[in-house]
Amino acid sequence: MIIKKILLLGGSGFVGTCVAEQLIARGYFVTVPTRLLKRAKHLLMLPTVDIVEADIHDETTLLNLAKQHDAVINLVGILHGDFEREHAAFPKRVAKICVQAGVPRLIQMSALNADINGPSQYLQSRGRGEAAVWAIAKAHPLLKVTMFQPSVIFGEHDAFLNMFMGLIKFFPVIPLGSPDAKFQPVWVGDVARAIAISIETYETEGKTYPLVGPQVYSLKELVEFIIGLSGKARAVIGLPTSLSILQAAVFEHLPGKLITRDNLRSMQVPSTSTIPFPALFGPVNDMESTVRGYLKSNVGRAQYPRFRGD
Numbered sequence: 001m002i003i004k005k006i007l008l009l010g011g012s013g014f015v016g017t018c019v020a021e022q023l024i025a026r027g028y029f030v031t032v033p034t035r036l037l038k039r040a041k042h043l044l045m046l047p048t049v050d051i052v053e054a055d056i057h058d059e060t061t062l063l064n065l066a067k068q069h070d071a072v073i074n075l076v077g078i079l080h081g082d083f084e085r086e087h088a089a090f091p092k093r094v095a096k097i098c099v100q101a102g103v104p105r106l107i108q109m110s111a112l113n114a115d116i117n118g119p120s121q122y123l124q125s126r127g128r129g130e131a132a133v134w135a136i137a138k139a140h141p142l143l144k145v146t147m148f149q150p151s152v153i154f155g156e157h158d159a160f161l162n163m164f165m166g167l168i169k170f171f172p173v174i175p176l177g178s179p180d181a182k183f184q185p186v187w188v189g190d191v192a193r194a195i196a197i198s199i200e201t202y203e204t205e206g207k208t209y210p211l212v213g214p215q216v217y218s219l220k221e222l223v224e225f226i227i228g229l230s231g232k233a234r235a236v237i238g239l240p241t242s243l244s245i246l247q248a249a250v251f252e253h254l255p256g257k258l259i260t261r262d263n264l265r266s267m268q269v270p271s272t273s274t275i276p277f278p279a280l281f282g283p284v285n286d287m288e289s290t291v292r293g294y295l296k297s298n299v300g301r302a303q304y305p306r307f308r309g310d
């Protein structure tokens with residue numbers, strides 16, 4: 001089937017924005033539902049994007065949206081909150097609705113280490129979501145699913161590196177929980193390209209792809225990299241497990257929830273993979289030169305006034 005119209009759930013977010021750009025560059029028509037139009041207003045300048053304010057958790061609304069499209073990409077996800085609802089029940093509902101609406105193609109975003117027996121509620125809910133989607137695909141072979149499991153994703157508008165960029169501006173010493181946690185950061189542009197290519201690449205149907213960058217870093221190394229870019233004199237003090245838990249227990253009650261105990265439990269499993277970024281999706285970019293590249297560019301400079309202390 002030729003795919004022309006794509007329903008992009010979670011399309012207003014950090015990854016979704018990049019996916020929307022790549023889909024449009026490839027000639028697709030994209031609909032992005034959002035809970036609040038102003039959250040997606042940055043997409044308005046893109047051609048062939050339709051932004052609609054909609055409650056995608058309402059089954060009838062989602063069914064009506066799905067019926068008007070040839071493929072669905074589900075990027076909805078959270079770092080704290082009702083994991084069961086967003087990561088398990090919602091992907092299951094999306095897959096069911098694809099079947100009901102006769103949509104033949106579903107791309108589902110998950111996360112590295114998704115596992116119903118994982119150490120955190122986040123990873124467990126991701127595992128349950130994956131299992132539910134695959135069960136529906138198995139029962140309905142006309143629905144072709146591709147699953148993506150990225151490590152932490154970086155980019156100009158990411159939450160992860162930007163959070164540390166914000167912290168080092170204000171604090172001379174960073175007390176860091178889980179300093180030895182391992183990540184293999186992957187660039188948002190590479191993730192978005194993988195998703196866009198997979199839409200019409202038959203060999204990706206029925207497959208799960210871990211998505212990782214070329215290099216593994218500890219959390220402490222990532223923070224030190226950001227400090228190095230800032231040119232500021234900052235110290236990172238790695239906290240032992242007991243203090244990491246205490247810090248997260250405090251932070252999860254503060255606005256913004258910089259880190260929660262569930263996040264810490266997710267970090268018990270290295271967010272790394274021995275499976276390299278698939279060649280099918282093109283070359284993968286390394287974190288250090290990519291971040292330096294966008295910081296150097298005019299666009300990058302405009303994005304980082306906080307970081308530069310302007």
Ligand SMILES: NC(=O)c1ccc[n+]([C@@H]2O[C@H](COP(=O)([O-])OP(=O)(O)OC[C@H]3O[C@@H](n4cnc5c(N)ncnc54)[C@H](OP(=O)(O)O)[C@@H]3O)[C@@H](O)[C@H]2O)c1
Pocket residue numbers: 009010011012013014015016033034035036039040056057074075076077078086109110111112149150151152153154160
């Ligand atoms: N960023 C990473 O490092 C990373 C790593 C691994 C996996 N992932 C996964 O990749 C996906 C995209 O991540 P992201 O960083 O782009 O997230 P994001 O910037 O927070 O965007 C999340 C999107 O999901 C939608 N959303 C969130 N909660 C919702 C809810 N309750 N109901 C309806 N829509 C909701 C938001 O739409 P509106 O606010 O417009 O309604 C938004 O478009 C997520 O599934 C995430 O778990 C991300």
